[in-house]
Amino acid sequence: MENSCLFCRIVAGEIPASIVHRTGTTVAFRDIDPKAPTHVLVIPVAHHANVVELAADPAAAADVLATAARVAEIEGLDDGFRVIFNTGAHGGQEVFHVHAHVVGGAPLGPMLAGQ
Ligand code: 5GP
Numbered sequence: 001m002e003n004s005c006l007f008c009r010i011v012a013g014e015i016p017a018s019i020v021h022r023t024g025t026t027v028a029f030r031d032i033d034p035k036a037p038t039h040v041l042v043i044p045v046a047h048h049a050n051v052v053e054l055a056a057d058p059a060a061a062a063d064v065l066a067t068a069a070r071v072a073e074i075e076g077l078d079d080g081f082r083v084i085f086n087t088g089a090h091g092g093q094e095v096f097h098v099h100a101h102v103v104g105g106a107p108l109g110p111m112l113a114g115q
């Protein structure tokens with residue numbers, strides 16, 4: 001755990017979050033500023049800064065994807081959804097503990113803003 005990391009502190013229960021699902025290696029919780037009717041963040045318990053670091057830990061990466069799929073099931077996103085990993089400055093990443101955004105619950109429009 002990194003004490004200065006917001007999402008490590010959510011994993012530890014030091015900062016409250018609306019938990020949707022938890023496994024031994026992942027936590028899924030609602031985004032504080034949702035961009036769609038369903039907007040859940042899926043994170044590994046272990047601190048990895050971004051998806052590049054997560055990819056170096058294939059078991060953790062697989063667990064994050066499995067939890068994302070489970071969240072879609074729990075949230076009833078039967079008509080589809082998106083899984084997004086914002087990465088680095090151009091990707092608009094703001095929190096440097098890797099997280100998959102699971103968004104859905106309505107048609108999401110063009111894949112990128114400005115399209
Ligand atoms: P990023 O831009 O890094 O991909 O996404 C960070 C996300 O974390 C944003 O969608 C933001 O709304 C969410 N977020 C930031 N702080 C908190 C918080 O304290 N709690 C929760 N649940 N979400 C947060």
Ligand code: ZN
Nearest residue numbers: 005008047097
């Ligand atoms: Zn962290």
